[in-house]
Amino acid sequence: MNNPILRRGLAWLATLFAVHAACFLLVRGVRGGPFDQERSLPPEVEASLRQQFHLDESLWRQYGRSLGQVLRGDFGPSMRYRDVEVGQILADSLPVSLALGGLALGVALAFGISGGLWAAFRRGFGFSLAFRFMTSLFLAVPNFVVAGVGILIFSFILGWLPPAGYGSLRHWILPSFALGLPFAAQIGRLSRNAALEVLESPDFRTARAKGLPPGPLLFRHVLPQVLIPVSAFLGPASAGLLTGSLVIEQVFALPGMGAHFVQAALNRDYTLSLAVTLIYTALLGACTFAADLLAKWLDPRVEAI
Amino acid sequence: MLPDMDGFGGNGPGWKAYLPALAWFAVVFIGIPACSPPPAELVVANGPDVQILDPQKATSAPDGRVLHALFCGLTQLNPESLKPEPALAEAFGQERGGRGWWFQLRPNLRWSDGRPLTGEDVVASWRRLLHPKTGAAYRNWLFPLEGLDPNNLAQQLEQRQDLPGVHLDGLRLEVRFSIPVPAFAEMCAYHALMPVPPSLRQDSPSTQGSWPSSGPYQLQRRVIRDRIRLSANPYYWRAPKPEAKSLDFLTVESQFTALNLFLAGEVHLVATDVPALAVPALLEREEVLRRQAREHGRQPRTAEFDPVPYWACYFYRINVTRTPLQDRKVRQALNLAVDRKALAAMVGARRPPAYSLVPPLIPDYQPPELPRRNPEKARQLLAEAGFPKGENFPPIELLYNSAEIHRDVAESLQAQWQEVLGIEVRLYNQEWKVVLDAQNRLQYDLSRSSWIGDYLDPSTFLEVFRSDSPHNRCGWEDPEYDRLLDQAQLCEQRQPRLALLQQAEQRLLQYGPILPLFYYTTLELVSSDLRGYVRNPRGYVDWAALSLAKSEEP
Numbered sequence: 001m002n003n004p005i006l007r008r009g010l011a012w013l014a015t016l017f018a019v020h021a022a023c024f025l026l027v028r029g030v031r032g033g034p035f036d037q038e039r040s041l042p043p044e045v046e047a048s049l050r051q052q053f054h055l056d057e058s059l060w061r062q063y064g065r066s067l068g069q070v071l072r073g074d075f076g077p078s079m080r081y082r083d084v085e086v087g088q089i090l091a092d093s094l095p096v097s098l099a100l101g102g103l104a105l106g107v108a109l110a111f112g113i114s115g116g117l118w119a120a121f122r123r124g125f126g127f128s129l130a131f132r133f134m135t136s137l138f139l140a141v142p143n144f145v146v147a148g149v150g151i152l153i154f155s156f157i158l159g160w161l162p163p164a165g166y167g168s169l170r171h172w173i174l175p176s177f178a179l180g181l182p183f184a185a186q187i188g189r190l191s192r193n194a195a196l197e198v199l200e201s202p203d204f205r206t207a208r209a210k211g212l213p214p215g216p217l218l219f220r221h222v223l224p225q226v227l228i229p230v231s232a233f234l235g236p237a238s239a240g241l242l243t244g245s246l247v248i249e250q251v252f253a254l255p256g257m258g259a260h261f262v263q264a265a266l267n268r269d270y271t272l273s274l275a276v277t278l279i280y281t282a283l284l285g286a287c288t289f290a291a292d293l294l295a296k297w298l299d300p301r302v303e304a305i
Numbered sequence: 306m307l308p309d310m311d312g313f314g315g316n317g318p319g320w321k322a323y324l325p326a327l328a329w330f331a332v333v334f335i336g337i338p339a340c341s342p343p344p345a346e347l348v349v350a351n352g353p354d355v356q357i358l359d360p361q362k363a364t365s366a367p368d369g370r371v372l373h374a375l376f377c378g379l380t381q382l383n384p385e386s387l388k389p390e391p392a393l394a395e396a397f398g399q400e401r402g403g404r405g406w407w408f409q410l411r412p413n414l415r416w417s418d419g420r421p422l423t424g425e426d427v428v429a430s431w432r433r434l435l436h437p438k439t440g441a442a443y444r445n446w447l448f449p450l451e452g453l454d455p456n457n458l459a460q461q462l463e464q465r466q467d468l469p470g471v472h473l474d475g476l477r478l479e480v481r482f483s484i485p486v487p488a489f490a491e492m493c494a495y496h497a498l499m500p501v502p503p504s505l506r507q508d509s510p511s512t513q514g515s516w517p518s519s520g521p522y523q524l525q526r527r528v529i530r531d532r533i534r535l536s537a538n539p540y541y542w543r544a545p546k547p548e549a550k551s552l553d554f555l556t557v558e559s560q561f562t563a564l565n566l567f568l569a570g571e572v573h574l575v576a577t578d579v580p581a582l583a584v585p586a587l588l589e590r591e592e593v594l595r596r597q598a599r600e601h602g603r604q605p606r607t608a609e610f611d612p613v614p615y616w617a618c619y620f621y622r623i624n625v626t627r628t629p630l631q632d633r634k635v636r637q638a639l640n641l642a643v644d645r646k647a648l649a650a651m652v653g654a655r656r657p658p659a660y661s662l663v664p665p666l667i668p669d670y671q672p673p674e675l676p677r678r679n680p681e682k683a684r685q686l687l688a689e690a691g692f693p694k695g696e697n698f699p700p701i702e703l704l705y706n707s708a709e710i711h712r713d714v715a716e717s718l719q720a721q722w723q724e725v726l727g728i729e730v731r732l733y734n735q736e737w738k739v740v741l742d743a744q745n746r747l748q749y750d751l752s753r754s755s756w757i758g759d760y761l762d763p764s765t766f767l768e769v770f771r772s773d774s775p776h777n778r779c780g781w782e783d784p785e786y787d788r789l790l791d792q793a794q795l796c797e798q799r800q801p802r803l804a805l806l807q808q809a810e811q812r813l814l815q816y817g818p819i820l821p822l823f824y825y826t827t828l829e830l831v832s833s834d835l836r837g838y839v840r841n842p843r844g845y846v847d848w849a850a851l852s853l854a855k856s857e858e859p
Contacts, residue, residue: 032741037741255530
């Protein structure tokens, strides 16, 4: 048990197990069932469906069955999309969410770090004020407002980008900026502070005094120091990106997993909501773990894993 | 405090610090799938996600739209008159006052994979529809078949290969019912009775579009929550074939997103409602566009937004098993206190106030009407029920599903009842499934509801409140009402039948458990480039007739 990675992995598995049990119970505890609709199904039809999905069994047997399904990695058919397997739905939607999260993280890192460095190097009053204003704005405004304003400007006033949908790279630009900019603001502040510290450090002054050109100065001395706090922020950021994508996917009608996360529970789609919740839990654990490993790798002084 | 640089080999982590970032960008930009299908020729925003692509299992409107583009019935509706017309059957007719129907199938019909579509497919499909294992909501449509015992269907179907009451002779299909089914030709145009291909009829049908279809389009690809891509069916019987070679049904949950897509020209048809907030602006925009066209002497353009009456009613259910609502006088008082005109004006979008359950859209059926608003009479009735000026009236709960329009309606009624009757109504909003559950268990006082008719006949609304109907959900049981419906069911002549239904509706409104509030209108958005789209009360679309105008004029 001394291996930190093993310890972390076991804790992660225990979390998944607990989340599975909680999710299994909670979604069944809410009133209303998967087959309720305005046009009620005839009773004998509903009975046959309940049998088909094993909802007529005792809760314990259902739990055992569900656990077995999860262990096999086969979640069975969805209860809302009765002719589609949950695995198929995940295979269709997970890559979309990952791509959106990845792009948004890209936007956050690119704009955050370059903006932060720029603000650290140009310490004039005007620049500083502009930087603070922009970062406060994007931190304060929720992402769906950023999305709405983005759609208004870039789709309707300028007509450059489609307001929603999925298909080409153009469709990804607005959603990834809407999701990424609040994190860019956070990263911008972190990197500005870190860069300011470096600029005042003796080794930076020495390097500058011995005539190192700006390029190596930036890439060797400043950036590595900036990346340390930024990488520590990646864990919370990935959690934020995952949850933020629920809203952004809805606004831009992207077929990602976020909408399933909300809708499956509303639809009482027991199998799908369980699977999506578990995937989110696993992703969250994996992302924070990866971020911690990265932080440790960049700065061996970091102990907590 | 200066950063401690020990452990960095003097220069920090150096180049390796950039590796993760590089890897990240590589993964994202190479990993973003180049799987970008080019947009379809015709794009429809279809609202919430399609649940089941199976004509016999589907029940929701978005599913129905896609299924009508994919499959074809023995008949189809004329989008203007909504009367049944020949489709897979080249001729059809009724005998014995609607107790018998015959259909003459077209010769050489084919599924979209080229295999022949025959009368056997129709019989086998109906057998599947009836089998309890299929889980079809509309199976009771075939229960009146002559010689069929609805209580023992599984056994009956497994014992024989054919279907009682259905006789197939080559291309001629004869159907016999034990009661008149005057709407059967119209029902055959609905997806539930459309023949389904053999691969869907198997015990564990192949999913995800490996089956052929019979309508103007065939399924190419379905991505849950994204889109359903259809391509033209080369074997479609009708000529000319649809002009658009591909058709996309997009899943767009948010009404605002659908509106944005339409305004940006990304979709040609928004099949679901537009956001209530946008309705006044859209009506105004329509007026401006129309005026401009007139001033420039151009042809009148297809209206983009033009709400027309829809075959659906918005009403409140009253739980008649609870005191004091079990008292008919209380229910009448609640009705007489409602100002429906003001309510209809508030919900807008040309929705007319409803004084009956059946929308007045059938020329020879005049629905009976509830008495109009009369605060005096309302107070008097409430006093007669033992609550003068609302004294001692226990607070009642009004349950509705979370949506802006439902909240507005509920708040308005709450205020009206408080003002006129002096009674307290508490509002509860819950998500949809919880509302349904409460209705099913009769755990509510008042609850919001709506009903969309399946075919153009009053019975599609009135059957809902039969004593044993699973849709009743009000605890209302009235043998006289059931008797009137039974009698109407046995009636072979149209006029006497409609008269009986009218009596039944009169009884429902007078004694019954509902407060009709307004009728819906269709709120679809249609691009002015789209040709062949007809607005009608059923929201029925003839997908084969749609085409896009070539964009010559700006």
